[in-house]
Amino acid sequence: MKMKHVFHAALCAATLGTALAGGEGWTQDFEAAKAEAAKEKESLLIDFTGSDWCGWCIKLNEEVFQEDAFKEGIKDKFVLVELDYPRDTSKLSEETQEQNAKLQEAYAIQGFPTILLTDEEGRPFARTGYQEGGAEAYVKHLDELLKNRTTRDEAFEKASHLEGPEKANALISALDAMGLDDAVVGKFYGGVVDDIKAADPEDTTGFVKEMEAKERYAGFESKLNEFGQKGDHEGALSFTEETLKSGAFEGAEKQQIATIKAMILAQLGRFDDAATAFDEAKAVDPDSEMGQQIDGFKQRVAAMAEQGAEDHTGHDHD
Structure with a gap:
């Protein structure tokens, strides 16, 4: 042995x-x-x-x-x-x-x-x-x-001989190929992220902007989870609305937050407001993956509203 x-x-x-x-x-x-x-x-x-x-x-x-x-x-x-x-x-x-x-x-x-x-x-x-x-x-x-390890190491070695945005792109490709969560990349590949920033200070790749947006969204999720743990739907709704008004998010993150707002409204039984909020979320980017799913969410909420109305009518007859 x-x-x-x-x-x-x-x-x-x-x-x-x-x-x-x-x-x-x-x-x-x-x-x-x-x-x-x-x-x-x-x-x-x-x-x-x-x-x-x-x-x-x-x-x-x-x-x-x-x-x-x-x-x-x-x-x-x-x-x-x-x-x-x-x-x-x-x-x-x-x-x-x-x-x-x-x-x-x-x-x-x-x-x-x-x-x-x-x-x-x-x-x-x-x-x-x-x-x-x-x-x-x-x-x-x-x-x-x-094989990911070999690919990663070879990519890092290749990038070490490059400069500028070309080096930044090579490092970004190496990180993307591993398919890791952004939080994990930041935690374990912080040095690589620093190298990307140094090689491309103008952020021509958009990498830094995207990373910062994801970090902001992670902070939003963490705070939202605090409301969820307390069962504070009204607080979660106010926080979500304030976040959207702040303009701190755009694109996919903004659409995700707008969709969350609609879902919270549905949980509060404000179904008409939820329908309007779903429309606003879809309008951010109708062709995105999330945008194409929103009509399905809206239909399910409408079914919930209808079922609630039927239950209420049934109770009135009892």
């Missing part, structure tokens, strides 16, 4: 005596895993899972991770990391729970299972989840995603 596999087994055994869902060969110690990946010149495969409640996580584990075809197929390619978010937290130490919470936030994980492939520094280059087809098909899928 190779020393690295002895290392993996020892690491798992040392993790509070907890049996990880993925079985032997997995660790929940993120920093130790990064150190091993650097030593062995491998990538990390990080499984964000809910081992005792998430049905798709359990299927992925049973159909793929526990199969010999997976274990053999990923050998010498990945250090395996299981980050678990169980309902029964007694199986995890407080230290591990804190680590996992920080990593969930850092990698902007919103659903389970999420599988991230990262380099030894923890910089992600691919993201996936459950895939049908079993272990052998999943290994082939991972092999394709693993």
Whole structure:
């Protein structure tokens, strides 16, 4: 048995005596895993899972991770990391729970299972989840995603020999090819973003403008979620209306916020106002993906209004 596999087994055994869902060969110690990946010149495969409640996580584990075809197929390619978010937290130490919470936030994980492939520094280059087809098909899928790292590194190397907007475009293409969330790009590729800004100070690519717009929208969403958590629909409506009046957003973000306003009005039972708001949202860009969906939203709200009127009439007769 190779020393690295002895290392993996020892690491798992040392993790509070907890049996990880993925079985032997997995660790929940993120920093130790990064150190091993650097030593062995491998990538990390990080499984964000809910081992005792998430049905798709359990299927992925049973159909793929526990199969010999997976274990053999990923050998010498990945250090395996299981980050678990169980309902029964007694199986995890407080230290591990804190680590996992920080990593969930850092990698902007919103659903389970999420599988991230990262380099030894923890910089992600691919993201996936459950895939049908079993272990052998999943290994082939991972092999394709693993090429993202080579493509990324080659693109960064090529960009290092370029200057100006040409360099900026090469770096932007490298980031786009990985298909990562903007928050993750900002967190783990901040240096690359800085290089893009330095190479193209006039922002001829529009990259900086787009990134700033997305950051503003993320701030809007965060504040809106606060109202949602409190169940404060009136507050959410006022906040959304003030945001639209501020003129801080345009294009896709403005249309998204205008659509949210219409949906809040519908939740408040203000169906006529919601219909008008949907029309205003569509007018921002009728041909966009969102613009083409708005008529469907409007029809569903109209059906809700009609059903509400029928229910009210029925109660009056009772």
